[in-house]
Amino acid sequence: MSRMLTLRIVVVLTLALGINYVAWRWLFSLNWDAWWIAVALVAAETYSLIDVTLFGMMMWRAYTRPAPPAPAADATVDVLIATYNEPIDLVMTTALAAREITFPHRTWVLDDGARPELAAAAAAAGIDYLSRGTEWIDRPRHAKAGNVNNALMETQGEFLLILDADQIPRPEILDHTLGYFTDDKVALVQTPQVFSNVTIEDPLGSQAPLFYGPIQQGKDGWNAAFFCGSNAVLRREALMHLGILGYVREVESSVRTALRDASRVVRGARRHPAARTPAVAHALTEVAAAIRQARAAIRHDEPLAEVTFALHERVDAAAAGIVVGEVTSLADDLRAIGELGGGPESPYLLDVDETIARLATRELSPFKALEAVRAALDTIAIDRGHEAQPVMPLATISVTEDMATSMRLHGLGWKSVYHNELLADGLAPEDVGTMLTQRLRWGQGTMQVFLRENPLLQWKMSVPQRLMYFATMWSYLSGYAAVVYFAAPVVFLVFGILPVSTNAWDFFLRFIPFMVANQLLFFVAARGIPTWRGQQYSLALFPVWIEACTTAFNNVVLGIPLNFAVTPKTRQAHTGPQWHLIKPQLTVMVLLVVAIIVGCVRLFVNGAEPIGTGVNIFWAVYDLVVLSVLFKAATYRGFTPEAAEEEHPDQ
Numbered sequence: 001m002s003r004m005l006t007l008r009i010v011v012v013l014t015l016a017l018g019i020n021y022v023a024w025r026w027l028f029s030l031n032w033d034a035w036w037i038a039v040a041l042v043a044a045e046t047y048s049l050i051d052v053t054l055f056g057m058m059m060w061r062a063y064t065r066p067a068p069p070a071p072a073a074d075a076t077v078d079v080l081i082a083t084y085n086e087p088i089d090l091v092m093t094t095a096l097a098a099r100e101i102t103f104p105h106r107t108w109v110l111d112d113g114a115r116p117e118l119a120a121a122a123a124a125a126g127i128d129y130l131s132r133g134t135e136w137i138d139r140p141r142h143a144k145a146g147n148v149n150n151a152l153m154e155t156q157g158e159f160l161l162i163l164d165a166d167q168i169p170r171p172e173i174l175d176h177t178l179g180y181f182t183d184d185k186v187a188l189v190q191t192p193q194v195f196s197n198v199t200i201e202d203p204l205g206s207q208a209p210l211f212y213g214p215i216q217q218g219k220d221g222w223n224a225a226f227f228c229g230s231n232a233v234l235r236r237e238a239l240m241h242l243g244i245l246g247y248v249r250e251v252e253s254s255v256r257t258a259l260r261d262a263s264r265v266v267r268g269a270r271r272h273p274a275a276r277t278p279a280v281a282h283a284l285t286e287v288a289a290a291i292r293q294a295r296a297a298i299r300h301d302e303p304l305a306e307v308t309f310a311l312h313e314r315v316d317a318a319a320a321g322i323v324v325g326e327v328t329s330l331a332d333d334l335r336a337i338g339e340l341g342g343g344p345e346s347p348y349l350l351d352v353d354e355t356i357a358r359l360a361t362r363e364l365s366p367f368k369a370l371e372a373v374r375a376a377l378d379t380i381a382i383d384r385g386h387e388a389q390p391v392m393p394l395a396t397i398s399v400t401e402d403m404a405t406s407m408r409l410h411g412l413g414w415k416s417v418y419h420n421e422l423l424a425d426g427l428a429p430e431d432v433g434t435m436l437t438q439r440l441r442w443g444q445g446t447m448q449v450f451l452r453e454n455p456l457l458q459w460k461m462s463v464p465q466r467l468m469y470f471a472t473m474w475s476y477l478s479g480y481a482a483v484v485y486f487a488a489p490v491v492f493l494v495f496g497i498l499p500v501s502t503n504a505w506d507f508f509l510r511f512i513p514f515m516v517a518n519q520l521l522f523f524v525a526a527r528g529i530p531t532w533r534g535q536q537y538s539l540a541l542f543p544v545w546i547e548a549c550t551t552a553f554n555n556v557v558l559g560i561p562l563n564f565a566v567t568p569k570t571r572q573a574h575t576g577p578q579w580h581l582i583k584p585q586l587t588v589m590v591l592l593v594v595a596i597i598v599g600c601v602r603l604f605v606n607g608a609e610p611i612g613t614g615v616n617i618f619w620a621v622y623d624l625v626v627l628s629v630l631f632k633a634a635t636y637r638g639f640t641p642e643a644a645e646e647e648h649p650d651q
Contacts, residue, residue, distance in 0.1 A: 004062070007524050013058035014517040016335040018049045021510040029503035034491075037446065038499035041488050044481035053477070053516055057464070059525045061221030062214055065419065071443035077105035077233075078157035082144050083165040084112040088121055090427075091165045095127050098163065103174035108155060112147045118465040130154055136388040144229070145394040145401030152239065152393055160239070164230040164426040168194070173423040177233050180417045186405055187414035189236030190216065191231045191421060195428035197639040203632040204435045205537035206428030209529040216418040218525075225418035227406035230426070238414050242405070243393030245412065247384065252374035255304055259295050283318040291313035375521040397452045398560060400445025404453060407469055430638035432578050434628075436544055442549025443476045444555075444562055451556040478538055479545030484589050486542075486623055493599035496608075504611040536629040577635045589627050592620045622638030 022045055031038045083091045098107045109122045114131040122129040132141075132150050142149070148162065159181065162170060177189045192212035193421050198204075219225045224364070227234070265545045266288045294311045386392040392421055397403035404415060431437040455461065455469035491497050500507055544601060554560040579586065598618045602608040 014521045017514040021514045029502040034497045040484045041499045044484040047481045058218035062218040063221035068179030075157045076157040078155040079107045079161045086165040097168045102171045139388045142396040167424045169424045185415045188416040189233045219468045220418040222464040225416045225467045227402040229402040231424045239393035243391040286318040327376040398445040398448040403447045432633040447552035479542040482539045482542035488594040489620040492616045493595040
């Protein structure tokens with residue numbers, strides 16, 4: 001209790017000092033003569049204040065759960081191991097460990113690569129094997145989400161333990177998590193993802209002790225701990241609830257869109273010359289009435305299948321009413337074309353395709369008036385024929401299925417749990433290229449969810465739940481703020497342009513207390529967990545975050561496909577350091593070094609104003625220290641237990 005009280009006092013202090021500082025910056029300290037950097041800098045500072053505000057709210061109710069009750073002895077569980085192209089021995093290591101989980105269960109290898117050798121290995125070990133059927137051919141596959149959705153239709157367990165191919169479960173994982181499901185509203189229990197192939201220095205920033213600890217516990221306090229894709233147990237009933245409702249909503253949306261389009265087409269058809277004939281005018285009136293009645297029936301929640309079936313029957317009847325007149329009209333048209341083409345023996349009449357084309361494009365074709373109506377109504381697909389299966393429980397709107405799925409579950413009133421115990425050992429990327437691919441995919445997936453299903457607009461979730469999801473999405477905008485933070489000292493030291501128009505003491509009296517309180521908040525919230533590596537990478541990976549935001553926007557808004565890549569689970573072969581992958585960061589580092597040299601010359605040779613110059617030199621040095629983590633990352637050759645022991649013989 002005393003720790004939580006201390007944390008809340010620090011949260012209030014940090015926010016008070018932050019609001020005081022940022023408000024003063026906007027109102028009294030902007031250098032409008034250099035507005036382009038002054039406004040950018042205060043906007044970045046405002047971003048950081050919002051970020052720390054969301055973090056403070058998250059920590060306000062950080063919850064350390066007591067041990068759950070014992071699980072129900074008759075609970076049935078399917079352990080699903082999702083794989084695509086990982087080495088078979090790696091997959092089987094996980095599968096064999098899953099087979100040895102002590103709670104009764106059934107283990108499945110879900111092979112999206114459909115490899116016969118993996119099927120044989122699984123069979124030899126007595127492990128069930130599943131790959132996708134022919135129904136998925138030429139239809140969207142939806143990556144891992146599609147793989148698991150396919151398995152949901154082939155398995156029966158009440159609960160599902162989902163594992164990535166490199167996450168080796170410990171035998172007690174189900175014994176320590178299933179008990180939470182004695183609460184009938186719990187849909188998800190997430191456990192940490194910790195990696196066994198990472199040294200103490202963690203050069204690639206793979207471990208996330210702040211996230212898989214205080215942050216998830218903070219979200220858990222607001223019933224907003226979310227699914228992270230692996231090492232999680234889910235309730236099948238909740239997923240099927242989600243999938244069926246999603247199916248119904250999509251079909252309803254499809255029907256409503258089709259009816260709106262059909263109504264618009266009917267209005268246009270009535271201006272068509274063919275509508276002047278009584279038969280066609282009557283048919284269009286009938287179709288318009290049928291569409292109005294269908295829309296009214298849907299508003300009254302009548303069964304969609306019955307509504308659409310009745311509508312199609314009425315449209316068919318309306319079309320049948322003009323068949324006789326149309327046949328007569330076609331005969332007249334054929335005679336007219338024959339006369340134009342040179343009489344009954346004309347070769348033109350023998351060209352059937354061209355004759356039909358002439359008829360189809362004739363201005364007065366009565367069938368053309370209903371053709372577009374039929375086309376609009378034909379877009380109604382109750383069976384979702386464009387998908388391999390009509391029900392998709394795991395969300396498929398993103399390259400990362402996890403966050404969107406848990407957000408939808410929370411929107412339906414289900415609960416989640418974060419169980420802070422290491423129950424599976426994973427493998428982290430072992431080279432900077434793989435790490436960057438992984439982080440880019442995480443960022444892209446998160447921003448796709450933000451753009452498609454903005455949590456702030458999900459009214460069925462509580463306000464705190466919406467803010468907890470938004471906090472994670474907001475963090476990926478940090479790349480833009482980082483660019484400004486790197487640019488500001490360079491601009492001042494090289495060009496002498498100061499974005500702040502005030503004296504140094506006024507600035508420091510407001511800025512330093514806020515920064516001290518901000519660091520104190522992270523220190524208290526972390527409870528001794530090392531956070532420096534995470535802070536470094538949150539800034540050092542600014543090109544990745546920017547690319548994630550821009551490519552997700554291009555995908556969702558402009559329809560440009562993402563270059564999706566599965567994160568490799570094994571070390572990639574390289575001939576040397578991968579400097580080419582961090583060119584933007586290296587460029588920034590060169591600019592910072594130049595700025596520091598110029599600043600020192602101005603300070604010690606030209607007698608520049610000491611406080612502002614000194615602070616910006618310190619700022620630039622700090623930025624260099626942050627970015628320096630990438631030197632070790634670019635030259636990292638992967639983890640070996642022997643090397644780890646040599647580095648830390650005491651461990």
